[in-house]
Amino acid sequence: MTENSVRIIEIPKIKDARGNLAIIEKDCVPFEIRRVYYLFDVPSDAYRGGHAHKKQESFLVALSGSFEVVIDDGLKKERIMLNKPDKGLLISTGVWRELENFSAGAVCLVLASTEFEEAEYIRDYNDYLRFKAL
Structure with missing residues (x-):
């Protein structure tokens, strides 16, 4: 997996005795946010994901609880635990992802670089491997 295709990004936060504040602004995520959704x-x-994107970049944050993200670039798989709301996982285009092992109360926030377009998804793993071979 190349460092640029998948990486953890620290989300700036302000510590306060009353509670912490995390801030995601334009300099935190390296793309324009076109869609926001969350899993809860x-x-x-159960597992979620099971696809790759031809164009979309994604930024995943465990707002609450924890879950694992299994990423696959067609050659190597890696498992990443997300369990801190001040760290996000950047996944670039062309990376297969599966989300699993959700804890009770887990919330996964996803910031996406594109609006939803079904044709942009690769949902079959064999199709994904052919896409990567191009």
Whole structure:
């Protein structure tokens, strides 16, 4: 996996005795945010994702609880635990991802560089491997 295709980014935060404040602004994420969505109430034995994107970059944050992201570039798989709301996982285009092992109360925030377009998704792993071979 190349460092640029997947990496953890520290989200700036302000510490305060009343509670911390995390800030995601234009300099934190290296793309213009075109869509925001979040996953919640995911059963612990379920998984999400199971796809790659042709164009979209994604930034995932565990706002609450924890979950694992299995990333795959067609050659190597890596498992990354997200469990801190001040750290996000940047996933560039062309990287297969699966999200699993959600803790109770986990919330996964996703910031995306594109609006939803079904044709932009690669949902079959064999199609993904052919896409990577191009």
